[in-house]
Amino acid sequence: MSKIKSYAAPQAGAELELYEYDAGDLKPEDVEIKVEYCGICHSDLSMIDNEWGFSQYPLVAGHEVIGRVHALGSSAQDKGLKVGQRVGIGWTANSCGHCDACISGNQVNCAEGSVPTIINRGGFADKIRANWQWAIPLPESIDAASAGPLLCGGITVFKPLLMHHVTATSRVGVIGIGGLGHIAIKLLRAMGCEVTAFSSNPSKEQEILGMGADRVVNSRDPEALKALAGQFDLIINTVNVSLDWMPYFQALAYGGNFHTVGAVMKPFEVPAFSLIAGDRSIAGSSTGSPHELRTLMKLAGRAKVAPQTEEFPMSRINEAIQHVRDGKARYRVVLKADF
Known part of the structure; x- marks a missing residue:
């Protein structure tokens, strides 16, 4: 035995x-x-x-x-x-x-x-x-x-980087800086990417910058999100709550990908032309x-x-x-x- x-x-x-x-x-x-x-x-x-x-x-x-x-x-x-x-x-x-x-x-x-x-x-x-x-x-x-x-947590946020062929020149956003998101920032910094963190907690800004983010955007500020239209090759969502997703879809560059590893239970509502115009896509993955x-x-x-x-x-x-x-x-x- x-x-x-x-x-x-x-x-x-x-x-x-x-x-x-x-x-x-x-x-x-x-x-x-x-x-x-x-x-x-x-x-x-x-x-x-x-x-x-x-x-x-x-x-x-x-x-x-x-x-x-x-x-x-x-x-x-x-x-x-x-x-x-x-x-x-x-x-x-x-x-x-x-x-x-x-x-x-x-x-x-x-x-x-x-x-x-x-x-x-x-x-x-x-x-x-x-x-x-x-x-x-x-x-x-x-x-x-x-x-x-x-x-x-690490492989969950690393896999999207492999799937979407992220390189040192990629511009990547991370929604939610918790257990998953903070590891994503550290990995992206190690790979040399331009990293934007989306956080609803402004008090964490200096801590998030210390992790390696180039900038922190208040995810509750509609104007700040609107100003980012067309900028990102990849946005990784790590939260499991439903948000207003349209500003993030609009923030994708042509050929950009929105990738969720957060288990959001409500369906994503995406107008077809948000994807068709610019060859954008939505994806997900597990481990x-x-x-x-x-x-x-x-x-x-x-x-x-x-x-x-x-x-x-x-x-x-x-x-x-x-x-x-x-x-x-x-x-x-x-x-x-x-x-």
Whole structure:
């Protein structure tokens, strides 16, 4: 038997409790990782609360994991990973490996259904398991204590940059400077882009400029938004509330893209000619493939991109979760394993 110690929600919305489970034999393609750090994401809260309707209890959340390889399955021993190596695990723990999406390198869109890390039992634990492909090698230069949020929030905002072929000459806007948006600004600055932050909180302007934004625009000022017409190659939306989107569509340059990673529940209302005139488009995405995750971690290690985090010991996990629920996190919370 292989016992794993964790913190689990016994039912929807409940506080987490110590929970030990038998993980069974290590599957041939899997890797077991000893957890060092694990971030707390709003998706963890959604899973704990069963907001999406597919949570299974007791539920072990946590999908922004940094740790070291503890054991390798029999078929994972020749895949480039070594015991003791530091790796990261994000939202996805497994994918089929043989469908068209997987074969083309889009494993996150696995036609057989990729397996979320939380359903596989997540990183609010002393150890975690995942398919070897999803154990992302980390460069030695990366800051392990703050790197966890890059594996979910980071890849969520990095993927649009890859999809839309962003370069150092790109002019990019970011709507919402929270857990996702602040990482987007740091990545865009590392890539040399011209970065505009859209924020509804003027008091954060100097802090946002310190992150690397070239300018901060008050998203509640219609005239300020109107003055930006035709300027952006890409605008990334990170908020999940409905806004007046027309000023942002009008702010796109020809060939510009509006890309949402924020789960806005109300439909976007877009006049067709806002897209037709200027070859503009609207897109969305979730997280990334193993290759995209590896690319992100290499960039973060080389350019010293680190999320702004607050650290709690994992033994104070319920206090940390409440801190996130209360909207007090600046800007991501990371748990340090202390079993």
